Every structure is written in C-alpha cells, then in structure tokens.
Amino acid sequence: MLLTRIREYFANAGVLEVETPFLSAAGTTDPAIQSFSTTYHGPGLCHGARLYLHTSPEYPMKRLLAAGTGSIYQICKVFRDGESGRRHNPEYTLLEWYRAGFDHVALMVEVESLLREVLRDILPLAPARHWTYRELFRNYAGIDPFDTSVNEIRQALQAKGIGAPPGLTEDESDGWLDLLLTHVIEPALDEGLIFVSEFPASQAALARLLPGEPPVAARFEVYLDGVELANGYHELTDAVEQRRRFEQDNTRRGARQLAAIEPDWRLLAAMRSGLPDCAGVALGIDRLLMIAGGARHINEVMAFPLELA
Amino acid sequence: MATYSTNEFRGGLKIMLDGDPCSIIENEFVKPGKGQAFNRVKIRNLKTGRVIERTFKSGESVEGADVMDTSLQYLYSDGEFWHFMDPSSYEQIAADATAVGDATKWLKEQDTCEVTLWNGVPLAVTPPNFVILTVTDTDPGVRGDTSGGGGKPATLETGAVVRVPLFIEIGDILRIDTRTGEYVARAKE
Numbered sequence: 289m290l291l292t293r294i295r296e297y298f299a300n301a302g303v304l305e306v307e308t309p310f311l312s313a314a315g316t317t318d319p320a321i322q323s324f325s326t327t328y329h330g331p332g333l334c335h336g337a338r339l340y341l342h343t344s345p346e347y348p349m350k351r352l353l354a355a356g357t358g359s360i361y362q363i364c365k366v367f368r369d370g371e372s373g374r375r376h377n378p379e380y381t382l383l384e385w386y387r388a389g390f391d392h393v394a395l396m397v398e399v400e401s402l403l404r405e406v407l408r409d410i411l412p413l414a415p416a417r418h419w420t421y422r423e424l425f426r427n428y429a430g431i432d433p434f435d436t437s438v439n440e441i442r443q444a445l446q447a448k449g450i451g452a453p454p455g456l457t458e459d460e461s462d463g464w465l466d467l468l469l470t471h472v473i474e475p476a477l478d479e480g481l482i483f484v485s486e487f488p489a490s491q492a493a494l495a496r497l498l499p500g501e502p503p504v505a506a507r508f509e510v511y512l513d514g515v516e517l518a519n520g521y522h523e524l525t526d527a528v529e530q531r532r533r534f535e536q537d538n539t540r541r542g543a544r545q546l547a548a549i550e551p552d553w554r555l556l557a558a559m560r561s562g563l564p565d566c567a568g569v570a571l572g573i574d575r576l577l578m579i580a581g582g583a584r585h586i587n588e589v590m591a592f593p594l595e596l597a
Numbered sequence: 598m599a600t601y602s603t604n605e606f607r608g609g610l611k612i613m614l615d616g617d618p619c620s621i622i623e624n625e626f627v628k629p630g631k632g633q634a635f636n637r638v639k640i641r642n643l644k645t646g647r648v649i650e651r652t653f654k655s656g657e658s659v660e661g662a663d664v665m666d667t668s669l670q671y672l673y674s675d676g677e678f679w680h681f682m683d684p685s686s687y688e689q690i691a692a693d694a695t696a697v698g699d700a701t702k703w704l705k706e707q708d709t710c711e712v713t714l715w716n717g718v719p720l721a722v723t724p725p726n727f728v729i730l731t732v733t734d735t736d737p738g739v740r741g742d743t744s745g746g747g748g749k750p751a752t753l754e755t756g757a758v759v760r761v762p763l764f765i766e767i768g769d770i771l772r773i774d775t776r777t778g779e780y781v782a783r784a785k786e
Contacts (some may be wrong), residue, residue, distance in 0.1 A: 320632050341633065370604075370634070370655070373626025453635065453652045454659075463654070466632035493631050509630075519630050 290577065291363060293406045294383060303359045308348035308363070312553035315340035315580035317537035319544060322369040324378075332593045333494060341367040344570055347555040348522070353386055353566055354558035361385035363573065374585050375515065377593050381573040388566045392495070392522040395567035396483050399510055399518060403481065403576075410580050416481040423505070424484050425465070428473040431512055433488060434502050438464050448472050449524065462490055472515060478596065480509040494533070510571070513579050520569030528557035600658040603636040605767065611643075611664040614651065618643045618662035620716045636765045642650055643720050645715065650769075662715065671713045673703050679704065679722070692719035700724045702757035703775045724775045730754050731770050738766040746779075 298305065315323040342348075345362050352360055366382045387395055402414050407413060425433040429444050429540040441464045444454055450471050456463050466486070485508035489497055492505030493586035523532055534551035541548055577589040587593040601612060608622040613619070618642045628634035629688035634655035642647050643664060669681035669690065669760070678691040679701070690710065696719040700710070711723040731780070735751035751761040751771075759773060761780045772784040 318631065320628075320630075320634070371628065373628075376626055376628065449650070451651060453654050453657070455654050456633075456659045460633070463633040466629050467635065467652065469632070469638065470627045470635060471628060471644070491631060516630060 290406055290573070290580065294363065294402070297402050297405050297462050298361050298385070299353060299358075299571050303361050303387070304355065304357060306349065306352055306360045307364070308345045308352070310341075310342055310367075311339040312348065312552075313337070313339060314347060314554065316343045317534045317541070317549045317551065318343075318563065319461050319537055323549070336580050343368050344382060344566070346570070347552045349384060349386055349568070350555060350563055351558040353388065354561055354563045356564075359385070359387045359494040359566075369473045369520060372594050375578075377574065377586050377590060379594075379597070380586075382570050383573055384570040385415050385567065386523070386568040388564050390522075390567040392485065392520055392564075392567050394507050395520050395569055396485070396508055396510075398570070399483075399520065399569060400481060407574075407580060414480050416483055417478070418483045418485070419487040420435070421484055421488065422486065424473060425468065428476050429468050433465055441465070444468065445471065447591065458559070461541060462488070465491075467539075474511070474516070475509055479513050479515040484509045486510065492524075492533075493521065493545055494524050494530070495517075496526075497523045508569075510569075512576070515573050515575055515579060516572075518569050518571035519578075520567060521565065521567075522567045525563040525565060527556050530559055531556055598663055599661045601661055602658045603653050604654050606636055606638060611662040612640075613660040613662045614640060614642070617645070618664050618720065620632060620664070621649065624752060628655070637652065640717055645714065664713060664715050664720065666711050666713050668709050670708060671708050671710050674701075674704070674708060681710065681719070681722075684709070690714075690717075690719060693723055696720055697722045698774075702755055703728050703730075703773070705755055726774065726776055727781065728773050730757070730777055731769060732761070732765060732767050735767060738764050753782075 292459060295571040300573050315325065321343050323343050325338050327336045328339050330338045331462050344366050345364055349360060361487060363383050364382065365379055367379050369378060371378055385417060404413050422433055424510040425431050431441060431444050438461060445467065484489065487507045491504055492507060495507035497503045498506050506547040508520050509516060510518035574586055576587055579587060581590050601610060607623055608621055608623065610621045611618060619642050621638055622641055623639040625637045627637055634656055636653045636785065638651050638653065639648060639724055640651055650665050671683050672680040678693060681690050681692060682719045698721040704729055708725055709727065709729060712719050713721040730753040732751045733754050736749050748760045750758050751765055752758050759778060759780050761771065770784045772781040774781050
C-alpha cells in the first residue's frame, strides 16, 4: 500500500518512474559504503568483467537527467556489503528521486508532503522541525561541530558514559562527529519528522557547497521518530569538482586500507555534457515500513532478511 | 588466543577487555548512511559481574578470552578454598571465595556445579538449578497446615536460610531452586 501511494504521489506530480541497472561497471567511491561485486562472463566480454551491484541508483539516474528526462524517481533494491543490524540489511529497498530545478530546501518541502500523503491515516505527522547540523550538535551535545577538537568531543562522550572506541584516531574528525551523532544525539531526538541540513563540507558526499564561513554542504538528512530515513542533496553538477571528490574519496579509502574504486567515467562524461540543476534524495522504504508498523528490528518488515535469504 | 573482529561479535562470545575476561551480552550495529559504522556492545565483566557498554569501530578486532564452562563435582571447603574435581580426569581444582561468591550457600558435597574457568583458573561457580538440602533449624511445625500461607524461615545444612511453609520441621529434606533461593517442595532424598 505504501508503494502504491508513493507511485500515486509521483504520478500526480508528473514525475517519471525509471529503471536503471543493478549491475554496473562502476562502483561507489564513498569510503563509508562498500559495494558487492561479481564477474560477468559471456558474449562481448569473454575474459570476464567486474560488475558492481549498485549501492544506490544515483549515478545512472543522473545520466538520465543529463540526457534530458526531467524529474524522475525509482523504487529498487540496493546492496551494501557489511551492513547488518537492527536497522540494516545488506539488501534493502530505496526510493530515490530527482527534481529538476529544485534546490535542497524545495526538496525538503516535497519530502515532507510526500511522507504526509503516504502516511495519512497511518501516522499523522506534526509539522517538521528543522535543524542545521551545527545547531543540532550545539543543542544535543553542547558541541560546535565546526569549531571543536577531538578532545572536546571525547569529554562530551565521557560525560554520557561513552568511552573512546579503540582505533578511532585523532585525524578522523568526521568519525568522532558520527560517534556523537549515533550515540548521543540520535537517541535523544524527538518523535516526529526532523530535517537536519547544512553538513560540514567534509561530509558533502555529492552535494554542492554553499558559500560562507565555513562553507557548508547543501545536504540534508531526514529523521522520523529518531530513525535516519533519507538523505538528500542540492546536487553537485560541476564535473571537475565531482572528479576531485572521487579522488578525495579514494584517498580516504586508502587511509582505511580499503581498495580504491575506479571513478564512474560515464557519470563524469554526462556531467561534462551538462547535468541540469536539480536536487535528489534517497529514502529507505524498509525503515519507513518499520516506523509505520512500529517494528523494532528491520527483520520484522522483511520476509527473508539476510539470515533467511 | 584468537582475535575476533566485530563481525564475529554475538551474545556469549568471550573477549578480553582492559585485562579482564568479559562476555558479550548484546551487540548493536549503528551507522549513519554516509558515515562511520560502529558496534555498540553490552559486555559483562566476568570477574566483577558488572555490565558495561563499549563502542568499537566496525571491523576492529579484539583478543578472545580463554574462558570455558566445565561441570565439576564439589568436594569440600577448607575455609579458604572450595575444592572441585573433574569427574572424568579426577583432576582437582580449587576456587577462592571471589569465584564461589554467593554460590557458597548452596554447595553440598558431591553435587555437580558449573565452574567457569579462565586460563584454567575458576572465575565463577554456578550451583545446580535445584539442590536437595536438610533443614537444620526452624520453628516447630504446625500440624495440619499444608498450605503455603505466610511461612517461616528455615536454616539448611549449608547455612542458607529460606522461607518454607509452616509444616516443615527440623530434619525434613527440601528441594530448593538456587536461581530464586525459593523452597520448591519436600524431597524424599
């Protein structure tokens, strides 16, 4: 029913449903996301070719946008190695959509109206609350994420009875912020719909940067009842900057002893030819089902989770 | 000793932490979509019994603890140590008061207990779930009262004191649940 309502919403909004390949020659370079890969043998590639199972349909959807489709959405399975737990399964369902001409602020408004529409007689939503990343950390952890030291974060964690994880080094400042976010802030978040935006530039991923001091990423995260539900960007359209980020990702992967991933040349070529100004967001359908159904574990909303796959 | 990565964490796994043997109770995987993955773990320190929380970066490894549970027969106490015997090898092992802890009040010679060994040394002693013990002292019995209502304290041969029904008398043999410390029934021996 949730899926039917999502499709209705986009049909009414004039957003086109698309499909892109699950198997792709390019993997994601994101150091926090690990791809599964497999090998194709057959006509055209008799010596075998490595193919990655997509971790999100982002790259090919952007190639469609560059080809002139206008606003598009997709509901598909995605695959992430190493992720299994109460809110994670290595294979799960993502709703991803792109809005031509939108920025991240306009897209946040649409995420809220879509959720309100889809959850209408299931979970009535009060108007969303908005935080910047900076205000969120100041309010819940007493830390300014743009002007802090690992030592200060360590003390804030200590005050909450959380010890330093062995192996988390001084130069992994985003790792320390993630620790605060997952251990101190997320558990304290209010019920209901919350948007967090303006992330540190080092956590921009594929979002464009907003000028300012310090510059922040035009990126937002959506929380519903304390659960991270969606992540969106005012999309980076600059191919040169995109290539630099791929390289930066691989440098970070190297520092973590992770294999480098070849940049997606086809995406870069599409961006050079012109990716229209757009905003995009990916929303976890299984987590939405969890919240709608009051499930505590993701396995409760999957017929065949990893253990039974 | 082997090391275990966070991916091998599960309830019951024995690991070393700050020099103490510990047992994992609960393991939760937390990860922001675009961020660092962590394993947030609840752990029982097997020496102190205290439960603590620890967080590991996913993928990190920790040293395993050589901890195993063995069924040993309780022989006797010399006041300082409690002596147990492996019924197959006849090897004797002495446990100190810290390891025996509260179990001391349920230990009856010949009974088989679960003894947790760390590097071969007793860390904890768990008595059988049910023990049969003789009443050595209690107020006189009330004839005809076979119901539970109220009850009275009775001292058992091991020194333990439990609440028993009013009809129980000195010399009666009782079945006791050691997990709750409660009287279950009279036993025939």
